[in-house]
Amino acid sequence: MNIPYRDFSSLPPEAVLRLPDVLALVGLSRASVYAKVAEHRFPAPIKLTQHASGWRIGDIRAWLADPTSWPPDTAPTVSWTPELDGQKREFGY
Secondary structure (H helix, E strand, O other): OOOOOOOOOOOOOOOEEOHHHHHHHHOOOHHHHHHHHHOOOOOOOEEOOOOOEEEEHHHHHHHHHOHHHOOOOOOOOOEEOOEEOOEEOOEEO
16 A cells, blocks of 8 residues: 655644554554564554554654664653453553
8 A cells, every 4th residue: 555645744743643654654564563562662552532543753753763772761651450350461551
């Protein structure tokens, strides 16, 4: 799928991009993006609605500036511990 060039340089860091734009910017496949998210080597998406997620462009810019050092030391760490079937599972982002 070819995405036409779009200029995101004027967007504020809190602007949110959907997956096709993220893929076009970073040059990775969908599977690679989600694999890197799972390995904590790429910014995690944020939930927009029940069925939609996106990425903050500021996080994508930071990753593009230095992909090997993701996450940056200044990135906030979010921890979530859901209770599923009586078992605790920990997810760190």
